[in-house]
Amino acid sequence: MPTEKRSSKKLQLAKWLGGGVLVFLIGGLGFLYLRGFFRQEVEYKITNAPSVEEPRFPLLVVSLSNALTTSGRFTDFWTGADAIYAARLDAIRNAKRTIRFETYYMTPGRRADEFAQALIERSQAGVQVQLLIDNFGTGSIPNEYWQRLRQAGIEVRLFRNFDWRAPLEYNSRTHRKLLLIDGERVFIGGAGVSDSWDGDPEIGDRAPWLEFEVSYSGPIVSILEGNFIQNWAYAGGTVDLAQQVVQALPEEETKLYVTNDTSTLSESTIRMLFQVSFLAARQRIWIGSPYFVPDSNTRNVLIQAKNKGVDVRILTMGQKNDKPIVRFASRELYGELLAAGIQVCEYQPSMMHAKLALIDDDWVSTGSANFDPRSYHHNDELNVSTRNPQLISKIGSLFEQAQAESQCLSQQEWENRPLTEKILGRVGLIVKPLL
Incomplete structure (x- = not known):
């Protein structure tokens, strides 16, 4: 085959490959654009939050997080x-x-x-x-x-x-x-x-x-x-609203607040529930979440609480986990939290999958929501919050027992994590809405 023909074929192949790569990059960037990856995160401040003991605190939870008030x-x-x-x-x-x-x-x-x-x-x-x-x-x-x-x-x-x-x-x-x-x-x-x-x-x-x-x-x-x-x-199911499906029952003494988060890129009732609760804390904020990738608003609120003397602890997954990339992304965000004196503890025996937010001795929220973009903006989630002292006591005991089996990181340990982990963590943060 003449040299010119071989050169021409190689050039044509290179053009095809280059074009394919370009289309892939454009398509990938287009997908990220449509998913809102490049939108600027809205930062806001909430001031003068009441304590969880004050009667108006549940009213703020209801109004700001679109929670439903019920009892049970x-x-x-x-x-x-x-x-x-x-x-x-x-x-x-x-x-x-x-x-x-x-x-x-x-x-x-x-x-x-x-x-x-x-x-x-x-x-x-x-x-x-x-x-x-x-x-x-x-x-x-x-x-x-x-x-x-x-x-x-x-x-x-x-x-x-x-x-x-x-x-x-x-x-x-x-x-x-x-x-x-x-x-x-x-x-x-x-x-x-x-x-x-x-x-x-x-x-x-x-x-x-x-x-x-x-x-x-x-x-x-x-x-x-x-x-x-x-x-x-x-999902296309038949809805039969017969009387026995949703019943009107007399109200009971224990108030319960249901926050039902549905998928949206710009708003999050779950995030608002957590932030208002954290700002109301006077003694403690104990958080349990396997997938802990909080946005800047949530991190700032936790640091603000710690600076006011609140005992802030985070219990999350350790090396034994089902999503390593999420852990690496999460660890990238520990720096400012550790510098503020917040405890970040990784559960050691197995995968940590419990989800909770315990505020002082008067408020607890449990359900399906994690502290990450997926729960905030992409998933349908469901949390129930209450002042019930029995549940608060049980959640507190569970947290303390789990923390005793956890490794709490120091600032130095975090800074000395392997370079490969740091790189994977940065990659994880880039694609965090998909994690």
């Missing part, structure tokens, strides 16, 4: 996979009329099989069973699993299927974990339906994941049933 009874509290799954299965097996379950995460295994069997038994006994399952978080479950449930009379809806006509919407998921029994009892926590919560050898766990679940009864159940029905409708 705190009925039970479980820690660890065995206790949580046993409580769920017991409630399912004793259901008389309805079972409604919404979750983000499921994987094949023993826990999923036990869950399916319990649901099938109640469905065949005449109980109405509705499952609202996130399409992305349950992607490893085979279709045969869902077919088996449907054949038993169980209604299964997948939340936010991929749609080529609106592909960017697929990044917004439902992250809730909500189990409703007979319109009388609700279970709220962070656990999916997966053997991972028993401990995952692939990430080095030597114990079950750090996790808890809370149950309530009373009027709050009707509120949360309505939240479930809303997403059920958006």
